[in-house]
Amino acid sequence: MGIVFRFLCLVSLCFMLSCSATVERPGKINGVSYVASRDSIDQQHVDPVINLGANYAAIMPFGFIKDLAHPEITFNSDRQWFGETEKGVKQYVQLLHNNQIKVMLKPQIWVWRGEFTGFIKMTHEADWKLLENSYSDFILAYAKVAQEANVExxxxxxxxxxxxxxxxxxxxxxxxxxxxxxxxKLTYAANWNEYERTPFWDDLDYIGIDAYFPVDSKQSPTLEDTKKAWRKYKSEMKTYSIKHKKPILFTEFGYRSIDFAGRAPWTVDRVDKQVNLEAQAILTQALFEELWDEDWFAGGFVWKWFHKHNAVGGRDDNRFSPQNKPAEEVIRTFYKKYKL
Incomplete structure (x- = not known):
């Protein structure tokens, strides 16, 4: 009964926030990280993105390597899902553009067994050269796709x-x-603890951060404690933005609907921990309240959004997607306040 009561209270809070959103704020990049699928998408798969108030979507074709020391990237193959290929990217982009949703094309590497890409490291100079050549083939192929598809x-x-x-x-x-x-426009998606040593921000247009900052260690966070934890990171990011004269963009942000969701938000393991819809919603609201009104902050892309909206998320899901959870209404409230 307690979980149901908290759920209903949270939905009521989101509704009140939405009703009070009468003042339109400066425009932001209000994005979703749009997960590739096996198939093409159609209008029914885009309508929920529009309903969210999103004005941007990150499209993410994948390249694959066998292990952390392997130098060759496989991409755009017949064995990949449609949405992970050049043809699929173009189809997704066209439909999103037809609905006035802008696109960030974000090619990514997947290491076999899901190992962290930040640990990719070659053991010999010859392998580094092979990796450089392979990565250039991968990223320049999608740069060409981005140009041909008029990606923003x-x-x-x-x-x-x-x-x-x-x-x-x-x-x-x-x-x-x-x-x-x-x-x-160009960016790079640096991990939350990586961006301050990334050496080429002055050559890009946005300082991109995958914003999995640890902000709360409790099983169920509070709004005020989480907002307070954000202020240290916010101060550091503002200083860094001013130093490089570039806006900060959260290339990914989001939380799982799970106990202790703010302690190590990057955790992706499949675990059977208690579903905690309230934690996800509170953490999401704190992030918006602390950052979305800052003039040095460009906005971001929530992680992650699936095309079959009615078939994902929901009250029994402890994964990242906010779909069909109270966090979705929190996002909608703020996205509609900060239209481009």
């Missing part, structure tokens, strides 16, 4: 800290090569 923003990589630490000159030249092909 392109993300040059996601959480590749070892690769960047070890090969900074390669990345500087890669940005030059990308700009010869693609004429839109």
């Amino acid at each position: 923003m392109f993300c040059i990589g996601t959480e590749l800290e070892n690769f960047i630490d070890e090969r900074p000159s390669y990345w500087k030249q890669l940005i030059v090569d990308i700009r010869e092909i693609y004429k839109g």
